[in-house]
Amino acid sequence: MSLSVILENVVRTYNGETVLGPFTHTFEAGTTTLIMGPNGCGKSTLLRVCAMLEAPDAGSIRFTDAGNELQQDLALRRRMTLVFPKTTVFRGSVFDNAAYGLRIRGANAPFVSERVEEALVSVGLIHKVRQDARTLSSGESQRLGIARALALKPDVLFLDEPTASVDEEHTAFIEDLIMALDRQTATTIIMTTHDRHQAEKIAGRLVAMRRGVVVEDFCPLRNPSV
Ligand SMILES: Nc1ncnc2c1ncn2[C@@H]1O[C@H](COP(=O)(O)OP(=O)(O)OP(=O)(O)O)[C@@H](O)[C@H]1O
Ligand SMILES: [Mg+2]
Structure with missing residues (x-):
């Protein structure tokens, strides 16, 4: 059981202002993707849309398991969990x-x-x-x-700045935990951070955003699993 999340030209607007998109990206099943970018660039919005907590205003979002497209129902929603920065x-x-x-x-x-x-x-x-x-x-x-x-x-774990108020020791603990999940399970992990060092350490793929769109998308060399 492993899920891919596929976005094509996804747009999210609030009060007529586009805060996300057009955003096209595939979060591959079983991989760990880190999302970076300045305050207000749309990272948390992206996570909420991917987790089916908000619908996009335009574009499409699809979920596949071993190539089969899944119906977007409660059963699918329950295979995904979003951890907010403030619990x-x-x-x-x-x-x-x-x-x-x-x-x-x-x-x-x-x-x-x-x-x-x-x-x-x-x-x-x-x-x-x-x-x-x-x-x-x-x-x-x-x-x-x-x-x-x-x-x-969950099959997809969304982590929105999970170490923002966590001390150094426990940040390392959580980073190890995420890397172990990456290695040992088929969980698809999509996480935001403001810590570039952290992102490069744990990301299989790193996506940088500015004003709602992707400006960088690469596999950090330091990741031993790449
Ligand atoms: N419900 C909403 N109504 C109106 N504007 C919103 C709403 N949610 C988010 N926004 C706006 O959308 C933009 C993107 O917000 P978002 O929370 O996705 O940014 P972010 O990249 O996660 O930022 P941060 O690094 O500060 O967490 C911001 O300008 C924010 O003010
Ligand atoms: Mg945010």
């Missing part, structure tokens, strides 16, 4: 927060426990499992948002 923390424990997505999908308790514990270990939050999630620090909350997504094992 919404709900009332309840860290465990409950990380379990949220699995529980709304009706997963049974032992399955939820196994997935959530694995996800919390991978972001270095297992020692906080019983803590009230609203008392986490901002960096811990951001890692909780990543754990909530990882627990779902």
